[in-house]
Amino acid sequence: MERGKITTEHLTALKEIVGDEFVFVDADSVKYYGHDETEHLLYLPDVVVKPRTAEEISAIMKLCNEYGIPVTPRGGGTGLSGGALPHLGGVLLATERLNSILEIDERNLQITTEPGVITEVLQNAVKEKGLFYPPDPSSRGSCFIGGNIAENSGGPKAVKYGVVKDYVLNLEVVLPTGEIIWTGANVLKNSTGYNLTQLVVGSEGTLGIVTKIVLRLIPLPKYDLLMLAPFASLEKASEAVSAIFRAGFVPSAMELAEIDALKIVSKMVDSHVVPVNDDIAAHLIIEVDGNNLDVLMSEMEAIATLLQDFEAGEIFFADDAQQKAELWKLRRRVAEAVKSSGYTIEEDTVVPRAELPALIKGVKALGKKHDFHAVCYGHAGDGNLHVRIHKDGIPNSHGNDEMQFILSELFKLVYSLGGTISGEHGIGLIQKGYMNIVFQEANLRLMREIKKAFDPNNILNAGKIFDIA
Numbered sequence: 001m002e003r004g005k006i007t008t009e010h011l012t013a014l015k016e017i018v019g020d021e022f023v024f025v026d027a028d029s030v031k032y033y034g035h036d037e038t039e040h041l042l043y044l045p046d047v048v049v050k051p052r053t054a055e056e057i058s059a060i061m062k063l064c065n066e067y068g069i070p071v072t073p074r075g076g077g078t079g080l081s082g083g084a085l086p087h088l089g090g091v092l093l094a095t096e097r098l099n100s101i102l103e104i105d106e107r108n109l110q111i112t113t114e115p116g117v118i119t120e121v122l123q124n125a126v127k128e129k130g131l132f133y134p135p136d137p138s139s140r141g142s143c144f145i146g147g148n149i150a151e152n153s154g155g156p157k158a159v160k161y162g163v164v165k166d167y168v169l170n171l172e173v174v175l176p177t178g179e180i181i182w183t184g185a186n187v188l189k190n191s192t193g194y195n196l197t198q199l200v201v202g203s204e205g206t207l208g209i210v211t212k213i214v215l216r217l218i219p220l221p222k223y224d225l226l227m228l229a230p231f232a233s234l235e236k237a238s239e240a241v242s243a244i245f246r247a248g249f250v251p252s253a254m255e256l257a258e259i260d261a262l263k264i265v266s267k268m269v270d271s272h273v274v275p276v277n278d279d280i281a282a283h284l285i286i287e288v289d290g291n292n293l294d295v296l297m298s299e300m301e302a303i304a305t306l307l308q309d310f311e312a313g314e315i316f317f318a319d320d321a322q323q324k325a326e327l328w329k330l331r332r333r334v335a336e337a338v339k340s341s342g343y344t345i346e347e348d349t350v351v352p353r354a355e356l357p358a359l360i361k362g363v364k365a366l367g368k369k370h371d372f373h374a375v376c377y378g379h380a381g382d383g384n385l386h387v388r389i390h391k392d393g394i395p396n397s398h399g400n401d402e403m404q405f406i407l408s409e410l411f412k413l414v415y416s417l418g419g420t421i422s423g424e425h426g427i428g429l430i431q432k433g434y435m436n437i438v439f440q441e442a443n444l445r446l447m448r449e450i451k452k453a454f455d456p457n458n459i460l461n462a463g464k465i466f467d468i469a
Contacts, residue, residue: 006046024048045092054211062178073205075147078139081428115146132220134161138332152202154424156253159381172212176455207454224289230313237282238356240310253287254381265337343388351419384423
């Protein structure tokens with residue numbers, strides 16, 4: 001069999017591993033799995049394979065490793081950095097059939113799951129038992145927990161509860177060479193050798209394919225309260241963020257949305273819960289949670305009082321679960337709505353929280369300098385600002401020299417403020433050209449050497465994060 005290219009013999013071998021009905025070469029399948037939510041990009045794989053077990057994945061990887069065939073793992077296809085795009089062709093390995101929750105261990109507050117379980121399904125399953133898995137990306141209703149592991153996802157509640165890495169105890173992983181390993185142990189403390197678990201988390205499917213996941217859980221808070229605060233100034237809204245934490249409050253979520261983004265999403269979902277008057281520049285969505293309702297109400301009142309120092313307008317308190325759900329629906333669909341309105345890639349900048357006003361001011365200055373329009377929104381509580389850019393005549397940032405120059409200017413600004421170029425979306429295919437802005441060559445050399453140790457023939461998600469010479 002020929003190296004590097006899919007042949008009839010390879011297809012026969014793949015069908016023997018997973019069954020004829022789970023190997024696809026038809027035009028509709030390869031097109032569907034050739035894109036994700038990263039701009040309007042399409043790369044067709046040669047074949048789509050849908051295994052069910054770690055053992056099947058092991059056999060696939062051994063075959064591809066032997067013949068140098070590129071393999072691109074894919075979860076729910078909701079990625080925003082091109083991490084699941086099969087830009088080298090080869091095998092697209094879809095994990096959707098590994099979709100079982102294996103055990104909820106209530107005694108030890110742990111859950112063992114396969115990677116193809118939808119994040120919200122997992123959250124609801126543990127919620128029924130009074131437990132809580134906090135990481136909640138905006139795409140939680142469709143993204144897979146395995147993809148969250150690959151990207152070290154966060155979401156609104158990261159500001160209080162942390163991101164995916166803070167909940168992963170142990171992983172079963174199929175290596176590019178086909179070996180199946182567990183990376184750690186199902187314990188809360190582990191100082192036994194290098195931390196392979198945390199190395200795999202956030203590695204964007206470049207080091208191995210996760211087939212089982214052990215997560216820690218926490219008790220579910222009994223109450224949550226939500227407020228919406230309007231501001232006439234985007235910078236004042238961002239200044240208020242740091243002030244809330246300096247005053248001693250730790251909200252369970254604190255989201256910022258520029259009014260232009262809210263106008264777009266409110267129109268798309270036909271919602272009027274958020275006022276979109278012309279004298280409003282931005283809103284903060286602030287949530288607190290806990291087990292003592294009186295304490296939470298006192299905190300909300302104190303935060304509302306503090307916000308007046310930053311010229312906040314009339315504050316709206318969500319009265320019931322329906323109003324809360326509608327507010328969160330608007331926030332979670334902002335990215336989708338803005339993308340549909342012609343804005344390009346959702347940049348995932350992150351800076352120290354107190355530098356958020358400087359970042360927003362810098363983004364707007366770059367827009368004037370380079371004649372583009374940007375909308376800003378995101379997880380203000382942890383300094384993670386999403387920026388979408390619209391420039392006439394440029395449908396995609398990837399591969400466009402002018403847009404790449406603009407983005408390099410943006411990332412240099414972020415770095416100058418003590419930040420970095422991705423908080424939760426990853427680097428993937430389309431951000432790798434900017435890695436030298438935030439890393440020295442020594443950093444990149446170490447990363448390449450780690451990749452080579454895991455994947456000596458460079459077949460697994462090759463060309464993501466960085467190129468290998």
